[in-house]
Amino acid sequence: MPTADVVVVGGGPAGLQAARRLGGHARVVVFEEHVRVGVPQHCTGLVSVRGFRRYIEAPESVVLGGVRGAVLHSPGGVELVIDAGRTVAYVLDRVMLEEELLAAAEGVGAAIHLGRRAVVGEGVVKVSGERWGASLIVDARGLRGVRGDWLFPALQYDFEAEPLVDAEMVHVFFGERFSRGFFAWTVPLGDGAVRVGLASRGGVLERLEGPLLREASRLYRLGRRLRVLGGLVYTGGPRYPFYTGNVARIGDRAGQTKPTTGGGLVYHSIAAGLLEEAYARGRLESYEEAWRRLMGRELAVQTAFRRVASSLSDGEYDALFSAAREAGVEELLRRGDMDSQSKTLLMAALKIGVKAPRLALSFLGAFLHALL
Numbered sequence: 001m002p003t004a005d006v007v008v009v010g011g012g013p014a015g016l017q018a019a020r021r022l023g024g025h026a027r028v029v030v031f032e033e034h035v036r037v038g039v040p041q042h043c044t045g046l047v048s049v050r051g052f053r054r055y056i057e058a059p060e061s062v063v064l065g066g067v068r069g070a071v072l073h074s075p076g077g078v079e080l081v082i083d084a085g086r087t088v089a090y091v092l093d094r095v096m097l098e099e100e101l102l103a104a105a106e107g108v109g110a111a112i113h114l115g116r117r118a119v120v121g122e123g124v125v126k127v128s129g130e131r132w133g134a135s136l137i138v139d140a141r142g143l144r145g146v147r148g149d150w151l152f153p154a155l156q157y158d159f160e161a162e163p164l165v166d167a168e169m170v171h172v173f174f175g176e177r178f179s180r181g182f183f184a185w186t187v188p189l190g191d192g193a194v195r196v197g198l199a200s201r202g203g204v205l206e207r208l209e210g211p212l213l214r215e216a217s218r219l220y221r222l223g224r225r226l227r228v229l230g231g232l233v234y235t236g237g238p239r240y241p242f243y244t245g246n247v248a249r250i251g252d253r254a255g256q257t258k259p260t261t262g263g264g265l266v267y268h269s270i271a272a273g274l275l276e277e278a279y280a281r282g283r284l285e286s287y288e289e290a291w292r293r294l295m296g297r298e299l300a301v302q303t304a305f306r307r308v309a310s311s312l313s314d315g316e317y318d319a320l321f322s323a324a325r326e327a328g329v330e331e332l333l334r335r336g337d338m339d340s341q342s343k344t345l346l347m348a349a350l351k352i353g354v355k356a357p358r359l360a361l362s363f364l365g366a367f368l369h370a371l372l
Contacts, residue, residue: 004029006279007125007134008110009118011037013094013265014251015140016101017056017272022138023108025280029134030110031127033117037102038095042231043265044156044187044195045092046170048338051266052090055273058104062097063090065190068168069334073215074321075175075314082333083169089338091189092265123246135246136279142252143232150236150306152182152262155204156197158189159216160223171219173198174317177211181310182233182262184212186219194220199233199262233262235310237303238295242288248275256291258341259299259306266339270294301342323356324348 006022008015011032019030034040046067047056066087072080102112118127120139125132143151171186178184184198184207196216198208216222239255242248250256256271257264271291278287312320324330329348336344352359 001124001131001133003133004111005134006136006138007031007118007132008138008140009120009125010138010140010142010251010253011098011102011112011114012140012142012251013098013101014142014253014256014268014272015138016098016105017269018138018140018250018275019105019110019112020101020108021272021276022136022279023105023110025276026136028105028108028110029132030105030112031116031118031125032112032114035115036095037114038098040231041094041227041229042154043094043263044185044197045094045097045265046089046187046263047092047265048089049087050337051269051339052092055266055269056097057269058092058097058100062093062100064093065091065188066168067091067170067188068166070170070172072321073171073173074318075177076318078318078321078325080321080324080330080333082330084334087168089170091187091195097265120247136284137247138275139247139249139253140251143234146234146239146252148236150234150259152179152199152201152233152235153204154197154199154231154233154262155208156195156229157208158193158195158226158229159220160192160226161194161220162192162223163188163194163220165219171215173212173215174312175314178207178215182235184208184215186216193226194222195229197229235259235262235303235306237299238291240288242291243284248284248287250275256295258339259303260309260341260345267295298340298342301345305345319356319359320352323352323359327351327355 005026006028008019008030011030019028022028067089069083116127118125167188173184179198179200181201182199187195234257237259242254250271251268256267274290275287278284
C-alpha cells in the first residue's frame with residue numbers, strides 16, 4: 001500500500017492551501033478529480049483586500065478588478081449605499097488563483113495528481129483501486145454529499161458589459177423576486193465584464209433570466225454572454241468535528257464559509273494556517289480548538305443573522321432598510337470588516353433598535369432563537 005505523511009483529497013483552494021502549508025513539514029500528496037484546477041468554476045471570487053494579502057497570499061496578477069463597496073437594494077427599492085471611498089475588495093480570477101496555489105504547493109514539494117478521484121474511508125484514501133495510507137488525511141472535497149437546509153443552488157452568468165453606473169460597486173438585491181432565502185448580485189469583473197448571479201431555494205434560472213437580468217440591464221449595457229457558472233452556496237456555519245481519527249476536514253467540507261454571504265476563500269486560508277500550526281505541534285486536535293477560539297463567536301453571530309435574514313418577508317426587508325437609513329447604518333457599514341462582520345452587525349442592530357424599537361423587538365426573538 002503506497003503511503004505519504006499527508007494525503008489531501010481535493011485540489012480546490014482549501015486543499016491547495018493546506019498542501020502548501022503542510023508541504024514544509026511533511027511529504028504531501030494531493031488528489032484532485034478534475035484534470036485542471038479551478039474548473040469548473042463555482043464562486044464569485046470576491047474577497048477583501050486585507051484577507052487577500054494577509055491570508056490568501058497569492059500574486060496580484062490573479063486580481064481581475066477592485067471594488068469600493070456595495071449598493072444594497074430592498075424589494076421596494078430602498079437603497080443602502082456602502083461606499084468606502086477606497087478599494088476594499090478584489091474580484092479574483094479563480095482559475096488563475098488555483099493555478100498559483102498549485103504551483104506554490106508544488107514549490108514546497110507536494111505531489112499533485114490531477115484527474116484522479118479519491119474517496120476517504122476507514123482511515124485510508126482509495127484511489128483507482130489503490131489504498132493510500134497516511135498519518136493525516138485532509139478531506140477537502142467541498143460540498144460533495146453534504147445535505148441540509150442551508151445549501152442554496154446558485155447560478156451566475158458573465159457578460160461583456162458597458163457600465164451605466166459606477167463600475168466599482170457591487171449591487172445586491174433582496175426579496176422574493178430575486179431569491180428565496182438568500183440574495184442576488186452583480187459584480188464588476190473589470191476590463192468590460194460583469195458577473196450576474198443569485199442563489200435561491202428554487203427558481204434559480206427563472207429569477208436570473210427574469211427580474212435579475214432586467215435589473216442588471218439598468219446598471220450595464222449587456223453584451224455577449226461569456227460563461228455560465230453554477231454551484232452551491234453553504235451558509236450553515238461550521239460543521240464540527242473538524243478532526244476525527246486521522247482525518248481533518250477543511251474548507252466547505254468543514255463549513256468554513258461566511259454564513260452571511262457564503263464566501264469562503266479567506267476562511268479556507270485561515271483554516272489552512274491553523275491546521276499547519278496544529279500539525280507542526282504534533283497535536284492535531286488543537287486545529288478545531290484554535291478555530292473555535294478565533295472564529296467561534298464570529299460565526300455564531302453571522303449564522304444567527306443569516307437565519308433571520310433568510311426568513312424575512314419583502315415588507316420586513318423594506319422596513320429594515322428604511323430604518324437602517326434613518327439610523328445612519330450606511331456610515332457604520334462603510335467602516336466594517338468584510339471578514340469579521342459580527343461587531344458591525346451587532347452595532348447596526350443596536351442603532352436600528354434605538355431609532356425603530358418596535359421593529360427591533362420584532363426581530364429580536366428570532367435572532368436570539370437562532371443564536372442559541
